[in-house]
Amino acid sequence: MKRKVIIIGSGPAGLTAAIYAARADLKPLVIAGITWGGQLMSTTEIENFPGFIEGIEGPELMNNMMEQAKRFGAEVVFENATQVINNKNSRIVKTYENEYEADSVILATGATPRRLNVEGEDKFYGRGVSTCATCDGAFYKEKTVAVIGGGDSAMEDATFLTRFAKRVYLIHRRAEFRASPIMINRALNNPKIEVLYNTEVREIEGENKVSSIKLFNNQDNSEKSLEVDGVFLAIGHIPVTDFLENQIALTDEGYIKSDDGVHTSMDGIFVAGDVEDHKYRQAITAAGAGCKAALEVQKWLEKLED
Amino acid sequence: MGMSASRVPSEQTNASDELILHLTDQNFDENTKEGFVLVDFWATWCTPCRAIAPIVEKLAEKYNGKLKVGKLDTDENPLTSNRFGIMSIPLVVLFKDGQPVDSILGARPEQFYDQMIKKNIPELE
Secondary structure, X not given: OEEEEEEXXXXXXXXXXXXXXXXXXXXXXXXXXXXXXXXXXXXXEEOOOOOOOOOXXXXXXXXXXXXXXXXXXXXXXXXXXXXXXXXXOOEEEEEOOOEEEEEEEEEOOOEEEOOOOOEXXXXXXXXXXXOOHHHHHHHHOOOEEEEEOOOHHHXXXXXXXXXXXXXXXXXXXXXXXXXXXXXXXXXXXXXXXXEEOOEEEEEEEEOOOEEEEEEEEOOOOOEEEEEOOEEEXXXXXXXXXXXXXXXXXXXXXXXXXXXXXXXXXXXXXXXXXXXXXOOOOOHHHHXXXXXXXXXXXXXXHHHHHO | OXXXXXXXXXXXXXXXXXXXXXXXXXXXXXXHOOXXXXXXXXXXXXXXXXXHHHHHHHHHHHOOOOOEEEEEEOOOOHHHHHHOOOOOOOEXXXXXXXXXXXXXXXXXXXXXXXXXXXXXXXXXX
């Protein structure tokens, strides 16, 4: 069975594209992934998504988008895409379990947490090193943890972890945070959080689990060791494009290349959200991109029929 | 086979959930001390854990009678998760005679778990 459009990804970009495509009667198939919902599934309160006066929990917002897409007839499979094949008159998307065919594809695979690339990180990944504070925070009751990063995610993770940990070090390599002021103030005003600016993590140390981190101060070039039980990484994300096997043009940083944030180097393959957007990376901009991609697909399919 | 694991009602009780051992700090040793047991370490607040729940149920159905499949709520059973140094979930661990022999961290497609099982228990191939 050949479909009109397949959407790969189920964050705000993918599901907004699904809502628009479904309402345009394109009967989209959403290849949602096993851990569907994107980055918002591992956040707590979303306070800057318009329409929710008191904020909304990330997973609840994504659940709502999912149900909304289904209400208009989007079909959803919880599988991970492994390959996209671009034939002349159709696109094939393979997953671990199945193979699907469509006229067009929207790539909305988003981004995955960036790793530090320091010694000890791989060894202790899952044993004290984590990229998901909401998943693993509860293992650190009355413990000491470090959050690495300087953006909104780092502020949120540090604040969230004070629910469990007795002390949270917020470690940032620059002299200033790039997070939004409201998030920064919340972290700075929390008595359990101590900030270390101009500080880089050089190594993660321990026996069977994390016991300390080696820090480097890039202002006075001093080194010191800090005792921690856990290290939470919030140093940004990298776009998920590995399944595309270099068929599609990427930027130097590895994002899908697009002049308008919607079209890609391949006719019939469109893009939306954080897999393309290296600049804004917000839930609302991703949702906007998903809407645009679905509208462009609709136009493209109409031309195909002419 | 000692089926002393308590049957905790889950949100969606269905046929395959019945095949899953509901492990606790109290019954963990008794249920894992002999042979292979696949254990899904999870917690209610962990969203990716919810994503693999149906996969674990499928595995329980598929290996019914051949491999014991269980799940343990790390929040309610901190002693067991502490003992094995678990600091991140979802974590699916294959135990042999009470000792962990292999594991997968994070939510992965069903065939990843299949491969881990078959790699360690060739007779299930």
